[in-house]
Every structure is written in structure tokens, then in C-alpha cells.
Amino acid sequence: MADTENEDVKPLEQAPVKEQPAAPAVQKAAEEPQAEKKPVERAPRKAAAPKDAAKPAAEEKKASEKAAAKSEAKSAAKPAAERKPAARKTTARRKAAAAAAKKPAVKKAAAAVAKELNLNSSAYYTNRELSWLEFNRRVLETAMEPDRPLLDQVKFLSIFYTNLDEFFMVRVANIYKQYQSNAGATGPDKMPPAKQLQEIRRVVQKLVNTASDHWIKTIRPALAKSGVRVTHFADLSEEQKAFLLAKFEREIYPILTPQAIDPGHPFPRISNVSINFLIELSAPDGRRRYARLRVPSNIPRFNKIPRKIDPNFNGIGNDKDCDVVLSEEIISEFLPMLFSGFTVVGKGMFRVTRNTDVEIEEDEADDLLQAVRDFVSRRQFGGVVRLETSYDMPENLLDFLIEKLDLRPIQIYRVKGPMAFSGFMSLLDFNAPGLKESVYHASHNPDCMPPEQIFDNITKKDILLYHPYQTFGSVVDFVQQAARDPHVAAIKMTLYRVGNNSPIVRALMDARRAGKQVTAVVELKARFD
Template sequence: MTLAKGQRDASAFINKGVDVVTKTDSKVESKTTGVKKKSPAKRTHSRTLVKREKSIPVIKDTKSVDVTNPEFYLNREINWIDFDRKVLEQAEDKSVPLLERVKFLSIFFNNLDEFFMVRVANVWKQVQSGAEATGADKLPPRRQLSEIGRRVRELSEEAEDLWREVLVPELEKQSIRIVSYADLSQKKREILSNYFDHDIYPILTPQVIDSGHPFPLVSNTSINFIIELVNEKNKSDVRYARLKCPNNVPRFLYLPRGKEEVNPKLVYDSNYSEVNVVLVEDLIEECMERLFPGYKVNAVGQFRITRNTDGEIEEDEADDLLAAVRDYVDQRRFGDIVRVEMGRGMPVRLADLLIEHLEVKPHQIYKQRIPLAFSEFMSLGCIDRPKLQYKPDPTKLAKELDGERDCFDAIKKRDIVLYHPYDRFQAVLNFIDQAARDPKVVAIKQTLYRCGSNSPVVRSLLEARRRGKQVTAVVELKARFDEERNINWAEELERAGVNVVYGFVGLKIHAKLCLVVRREESGIKRYVHIGTGNYNASSAKIYTDLGLITADDEICADVTDLFNVMTGCGDISSYRKLFVSPKSLRPSITKLIQEEVALHREHGNGHIMIKCNQLVDGEIIAELYKASMAGVKIECVVRGICCLRPGIPGLSENISVKSIVGRYLEHARVYWFHHNGDERMYIGSADMMSRNLNGRIEVLTPIDNEKIRRNIMNNIMRLQLSDTEQSWIMEPTGAYKRYVRAKGVKKVDAQNAQNHLKSLY
């Protein structure tokens, strides 16, 4: 759309380094974005993430060290930003296929959305309530908020530069051109115009803003327009309106650049040799005057609101947990505003109008020079252009679980451990489906946390019920952002006669469990699957996870008891073999660390390896510090947040921390203790976070089979510790440095599927 004469485009102020949203506050960080930076194409990465304000502590007397000293801990929110920086690095990596780089950039922005909705919202609530620092690092909430804003703005600017200056030109070289309406030929514009009239116009709802029509509630993460209108016959009649971009129309409209016939639905066609891509919000902006007959659109800007979704469900007061969760989901769409993103070209006066009506602070405003809701660009990265995407990795299907033979006979003979996605998740689906159809199976019990849409697991449970088996599904309704889907699954299962339990009051059920009960000639026999990841066939293709399938009598008895606790009202403090939070998991891990210290003092061979997603819990970190000070070697592979500071002399010089971020999202949890040669290894759903240890039902299961334990050590743990391609090393300051392989050093890629073609069992 052409700006009206005299209209002030906020981008003009950006170039001059002027504050776009005015209302400057000396206490709030500058929002100036006019500082020129090197483009990503020319940027030289030091491979070190954002500098830390923390220096390396000097410990003079190791005998009097207080391991709870806040200086020894990193802030979880700021450390999370470092994780998202690693995701952005993947988008910047030229060795990654082009459309995969687009996907990584969309993941970067999606992560930021969830970070603001949950974590920043929580910090903001602490500031508003005057709460003291809650983490082991004791960083005051107000300082956290300021540091988060500074770092997010820096990273966002880098991400925007990457899109504008690198990825868009690279896409154009591959005949994928992001264009505006004005860039198109007259014929293509007519096609888009007709599409707007027939497919978009009928579902748009313009809302005027005046004394009789207050500023409407804006739903979370929706794209919106703020519009200034002038009466064509009376120039003094100026009106303002809000228009929501509908979320039930395609975001990307594809038109061939050549002579190929246009798909009438404007979806991508792999037959297009060259393609123009128009964003639906740009088409709406171009055609929106049709919604306001008699008025001219004088100015327009796009904006998007991020709201607090970290509300609490009043479980204790609810008579019906399902209804309480449904109400919570409905209310969440209109939680407190945490962030307002303003799109490119937002006029200053409209920005001021938004700030006034939304009643937000200047530090909550984020200017964005690329399309809003960039997380939705994942679908652009998924178009059918295989040469611009990862080649499919070779995978294997466990022969015992191929769906053709009796898997139960094989499981009775030996434990099976699967490492997804290198082992196809189809093996787990076959195990559950065979149980559903096997006439000897009398009962199936299953936990469901994030099972996805069109779930094969749910289909198998429904099939089992149709065949007359006793089926129990423990559906965690409180799985964040999956609540609605889980409600739908729970209701469908219940209608089919499945015994459905809606989670556990006061606790989230995060454990990944499937129990199969079979009547055999020798009597009742039980089989169990315990996983580190969700029963989700889609995410299992991109998450690395471990799963144990066993007929071990004690483990099966433990899982049976745990299901009875989850569905009934019992309370068990300890189990035969499993570690289960919130009762036994923390004390069991603590005891193993302390035993390693005692054995090291006697034998001098203490060694701990940890692979997890997050290492945050202050009490566990304190125990690891004590173990390091006693001389125990501790090696950690932590994909996400790590609040521990490794390599500090006198405290943690025996601890190393690395993070692997690559093609697959590292999701498996493994805890290994040398134990003077009597090795102990546990896998399961639990990270070392207070929420996992105190506020969830989590399970860690032992790996008792020596061969399996050795294979996990060699093919996962040691391989990841030796990785040279996707690794970030944490320094004592808390900063991460990208590992750069020196000349002559052997290349080791822990995520290379060729390293995982052999079975672990």
C-alpha cells in the first residue's frame, strides 16, 4: 500500500536512531535501533555467546566454600536465551540446507514466543508483586527483566538481518521470491484481488475505535492491523480501526513466476519452476479499503501481542478438572500483555495510539523489521523442494518389533532399548498395536502427555477397547499448549469406554509409560515401555529419545503400582527399582552422587556422566559442586538451560558442560555413575529441575543389562562428549563457545545416523 502524503513511516526514524515509540524513560533501556551492524553475510563469529557480567570467582580456601553462594549459579532465564542463540546459529550456518535454515529461524522465533508467554511473564509478575529473587543465583527480577530485554533485542536484530540480508536473497537464487502485491504483474494482482474478495473478505471483521466502541480485546499472538481512516468527503473526519488477520486462511500465497497455471487455492505446487510468495497480511493491507466504503486508509501498521499464559489452574477448588482446564485455556487467550511487536512501517502516531490503548510500558515494545509471527515460516521451510532440505537419514526398525512376529516372546528373552529417531518410533507403535490386537492381552495402561494430532497410539487404545480389553489412559490435561488437544483425546477415549484419568491434582504427570498385561500359559505376565520422550509419532522423527521395553518383573510391578497411585489414591514413598518423583527421585539421585564421592575417596576413580535437557535445581547442583571438590570427574551434556558454572578452580574444575544443538533436538535423559566399577545407569523423563523433582510425576528406570549399558555409554554418551561438529562448550563465566575442530582432529558428528545403525541391545 502506498503511504498517504506526509505519513511518517517509523522506519525513517529507525534509520536515524530515533526512539520509535516516544515516551522515553531514563530508567528503561534505549530502544534505539539505528546502530549499524555488520550483516550476517559478513559477520565474523567469535563463536562465543553473549558476554556475561559474572567474572570467575577466586576461591582461596576450599575448606570453607559455601556451595550455595549465588555467585556460583547462573540465571535460568538469561541462560535460556543462550540456548535460543544456538538455534539462531543453526539458521546462520551455511552448511545447513537453505529451507532448513528457514525452519531454524522460525524455531528461534517460536522459542521466543513461548519464552515471553511463560518465563518473561513470570518474571514480570515477580516485579509487579515486589517479590524477591527466587533462583539460586538471587538475581533480582527487575534486573532479570532488563537483561532479558537487552539480550533479546540484540538477538532479534541479528535474526532480522539474517532474514533480510542473507536468507531472502538466497531463496531468490533458488527461484523462491518473497514479494509484495505491487511487485506482481497485473494479471497476478487480479488473481490475488479475486482471492481476497471470495476467500478472505467474507471472514474479516473491521472494528472501529471510538467512544462508543472501545479498543477491542486482542487475542494472544494474532496478527492485527491498526488503521487510520479519513472520510473522503470530510477530511476532518478521522477514524481509527482495528482489523484482525484471520488465522484460518493460508499465511503464504504461492503464484508461479513463469507461465504455469496458477493453483486456484494459491497453495504451493511442486511443478512451479519459479514461485512468488505473497504473505496474506500484505494482501489484506493492500485491499483493506474495500472494508471501509467512503473512507480512505491514510495510515496502517501491523502489530502482535504476546500475553501471559502462565496462569494457575485452581485444581483444589475445581469439582471437574477437565472443565477447569478448559476454562483456563479460554482465559489464557486474554492474559496480561507481556510484549507488543510492531511491524515494519508502523507510523509513530499509530504506535502511540497502541501504547495508550493497550496500557503498556515502553520496554514492552519490540520493533520488528521482518514479518510478524515468524514462527509460522516453518511451513515455508516445508514446501516440496528436497534439494534445499536435509536428505532423509537411514533408520532401522527393530526386527523384534516389526509387526510381523510375536514381540512378547522376544521381550521375555531380553530387554530392548531403542534410540529414536535412528530406531524408528514405529517399533513402539507396533508394540502398542500388537498389544491392542493380541487376544492374550487383557489390559493396557498408558500415559499421554503430548501425543499429537491423529495419534496412532490413541487409535490403538481405541482398537483395544473395541476388542474388549481393559484400557486405562492417564491423560495429562495440563501439558502446556497441548491442553485443548488432550481434552479432545480424553473425551474421545472416554466415549469409547476407556478408563480415563485426567492427570493428578497438584502434580503434572510427565512420566512416559505403557503397561501391557497378558494372560499366558504360565499365568499373568506384564510388559512395560518406559521412555524419555512423548508418545508422538511426529516429534519422534526430530527428537532424540531413548525407550526401554522390558518384562523385568520388578520394573513391571513398579509401573503397576505407579499406575494405581495415579488412578487411585495410594501413596508410595519408594519403589523396587524405579526412581519416581516427587517422592524418591531427588533423594535417590542425591544419594548416588554422595556414594560416588565416598567411593572416590576410597578408590580414586569417581566419575559421573549426565545427559539431560536442563540442569537447574540448586540442591542437585550443590551436590555436584561438592563431588567436584572431592575430585569426582563430572561430564555433562546439557542441551538447554544449565545454571551450573563449570571449571571454577576450587569449586567445579572437575566439571565440564557442553551442549549439542543440531539437526535433531537432543531430548534423552541419561544419568550414569561409575560406582567403583559397579556401574549404575538410569534413563527416563526427568530433568534436574525443581519442577521435575518436586512438582511432577517423573520416572527414571535402571539399565541393568551390562551390554545395553555399555552400548549407551559408547554410542551415545562418549560419542556426544567427543562430538566436534555441533558442540558448544560452557566456560567458567557461563558463556558458551562453539567448538571449532582444529586441523588434524578427527571429525566426530554425534548426530550422524551412520553412528547409530547398530542396535543398543
């Protein structure tokens, strides 16, 4: 409408206007401009009024005649075509607007405005899962900011990979269930499950390749220049290799448990997001055998090796003086030690991501707590959603995995960089000044010090804790003191998420053992806890 109104101003001056005869009085004034001077007829003279009374009447008459003359002079000065009543102007505008409305551009715009918006059209919607991947792309872009300290770049890369793991465990798992049941499109974008899985794989593979390249080509070389060299076993000196061999025999070898895969030993259950090796072996009689080896999760991911070997090295000090090798690389190097009498023909690392979003039927469960316990025990072995393999895994081993895990090509992801980069967050624990942002150390609230007097302080006034700027340790101290204080009869609190070996939980258990009544409201269904 705004365009139509703008166009209808211009035609007012240019549109042909049909001349109309002017009002008789105006026409006469135009033809005979001198007529205004004809004498005014006088009424019969009446009895003379007092001088003061006649004066206002004469002045009023004179002013009226002057105004009439001025109006007629104005009318005579304008062309006849312009001297139209106000009603005629409105009519002309309507005609001009009607003429403008016949123009193609205006007609098209009016049709577009008049057309009803179809909110059910998939063209107006972005797929929910692809939109989430764009969010995670921004996390990756944060990791790639050149001004960000190197170890902070590692931190955001780790967050990027952790997000992806959870994305596959929950959201992709649900789409894959729809795909297996031949369900149709359910979202407003009308994208069927099979198409969603194809698009997710295309986008994820591209993002993961970008992240791997950033680690291999940017972060790792820059860390090496700064003194922290995350390297491969083959790049170490002979002395360093001997150092790692002794470490392997002492700390890693005793807890490794290879599993044979043959008719008498079916393919083992692979736990969720664990790092594993698939090994092809040649027996003395020439037959081929297969084995699986899980990398233990209770060993450090990064192994520090001094550049100058010192028998008393304990791993403590400035980490800029050390080389670093991943545990899986050390295990890969010494695999033959685990299979005496066999020859290692081929090997490759792999990792499976499973569906962890199994629903708990609260209405059908007699005991919700037991139902959650059962769910947690099953969560590690839900349906396989994704298989990640090392880039150099031989094709025959990959085919073996696909057959044993009953996978489709759409679920396979080749990884160029390190496996399970989500575990690289521990690299931030390295003592490497200047490679990460300084850590903020929360202050202690003076009203909570010393912890032994916290109840005395509370009786004097309320205490407000301001997290994260003030330490959460004051809350831990408070619960611990309550567990020990003989005057405390009961403790009641809510627990949503707690860490492993939580001091809060330990304090509550101590209080229970001391005979106090302890009530904790726990969020049993907090995801991934």
C-alpha cells in the same frame, strides 16, 4: 602454599648461615688429617685360639677400621659450613621459609587463600534469564552457519523465535508479575525485577535485530538465487498481482472479520501471539475511526504464485518455479476492500504475547480436569507481557495500542523482519531439492508387517521397536488393530503429549464406541498443550 614451598628451596644456598663449631671429633679430623694413622691399642694377649676361629675376628676388625677411615676422609674433604647434622638443615629451611613469607607477593597470596569465600556474593552468579538468552543465542548462531542448507537455516531461525515466544509467556511473565508487585530481588544474583526486564529487553532487541538482518540480507537473497523467491507484493508482475487478487477474493476475503473500535465498540480482546492489523480510517465526514483485523490462523502462511501465469495452476510441483508472498502482505494490500466508504489513512501490524503460566490450584479444585479446561480457555487472554509491532507502524497508532493495552515502554519491541517468524517452519514443506538436508525415512519393523497379523506375531515372540530409526506407525497400527479386534476387551495406555487430530486418540475413541473398556492416563498440565 605451593608458591611458598618453591621459594624456600632457593634461599637455602644463599641465606647467610651462622657457623657453628663442629663436633670435636670432626674438628680434629679436619685439623689433623694424619691422626687416623695412630696405632690401635692392643688388648693383652690371651691364649692362642685355633687359627680358623681367629681369622673371622681379624677380618671383621679390618673392615671396621677401613669404614671409619673412609668416613673421616669424606668429612675432611667438605668445608665446615656444609658439614651440619640433618636437624640443622631443617632449621635452615624454616628460617628461609619465614624470610620468604615476608615478601609482599607471598604475603598477598597467603591472605587471599586465607580469606573465606563468600558464596552469598552476587558477583559469583549470572542471572538465570540472561543465561537462558545466551542459550538461545547459540540457536541463532546455528541458524547463521554458512555451510548449513538455506531451508535448514530457516528452520533454526523459526526455533529461535519459538523459544523466545515461550520465554516471554512463562519466564518473563513471572518477572513482570514481581515487577508489578514491587517485589525485591529473589535470585542469588540479586538483580531486581525492573533491572531484569531492562536487560532482557536490551538483549532480546539485539538478538531479534540480528535474526531479522540474517533473514533479510542473507537467507532471502540466497533463496531467490536458488529459485525460491520470497518477495513483496509490490515486486510482482501485473499478471501475478491479478492472480493474487482472485485468490484473495476466493479464499481469504470471506473469512476476514474487521472490528470497529469506538465508544460503542470497546477495544477487543487480542488473543495470544495472533497477527493483527490496526487500521486508522477517515470517514466521509472527516472523523477518524479505528479498526482491528485479525489475520486468520487457518489459512496458509505462504502463497505460491507461478512466474508464468497458468489458469490451471494448483500449487503442486517444483517450488523453485514460484514466487512466494506472505498472507499478511496480501491482506495488507487489499485492506481498502474491507472498508468501503472509508479511506485507509494508516495501518500497522502488531502481535501480543500473554502470560500463559497461570497456576492451577489442584488442592482447591473439585475437578482437576474441569480446572484445566477452564485454564486453557483463559490462557489465550492472560496479562500482556510483550507487544511486537511492525517497524513501519505510525507513532500515533503505536501510542493508541499502548494506551488501550495499558503497556509500559519496556514491553514494546519493534520488528524489522516478518511478524511471527516462528510460523516459518512451514517453509520447509516446499519441494525445493538441495535447499535442505535430506529427510530420514524410518523403516518398518518386519515383525509388525502386515498390521493385520501384528497380534499373531506378538504371540510368537516379543517385538522391540527402535525409535526413531523404526517408524512409530507400528505403534499406531497396534492400537488401531486393538480397537478393531473382537478379542480385545480393554485398552490401557499413557498419553503425555499428542498432536492435533492424533490417530492414537481417534483409535481409542473408536475402541470406546465399540464397547471396549478404555483407560488413558493423561498429563493434564503438559505446558502449551
